[in-house]
Amino acid sequence: MDEPFHSLSPKIVSVIKNVIKEQSRSKGFLISDHQYQDVLDISDxxxxxxxxxxxxxxxxxxxxxxxxxxxxx
Known part of the structure; x- marks a missing residue:
């Protein structure tokens, strides 16, 4: 995913982070984003x-x- 958090409201970022964490139980994700704290929050x-x-x-x-x-x- 290339910059999935770019230009989104904090509420929507939170929703997307939850979806990614849920989906990561059964699949892998590669995420690149300048919003590094959001990436760090959900990364293994x-x-x-x-x-x-x-x-x-x-x-x-x-x-x-x-x-x-x-x-x-």
């Missing part, structure tokens, strides 16, 4: 694609290390 595994490499992310400090998140988050 996080990967960062950067410079043609896929990196498994274990915690947010790794995303900060790659300059993907601001230092204050």
């Amino acid at each position: 595994d996080i990967y960062l694609l950067s410079n043609s490499h896929l990196k498994s992310i274990k915690d947010l400090t790794e995303l900060r290390h790659f300059n993907y998140l601001p230092k204050n988050i």
Whole structure:
């Protein structure tokens, strides 16, 4: 899914997140979105694609290390 939360109201984002979590019991999803907190809320595994490499992310400090998140988050 490419940016499934883009330009949606918080209420609709919540509904979509619930649907994705429910459906993820029987299928897998790949989600790419700039609204990273919404993606983190519903993800079992996080990967960062950067410079043609896929990196498994274990915690947010790794995303900060790659300059993907601001230092204050």
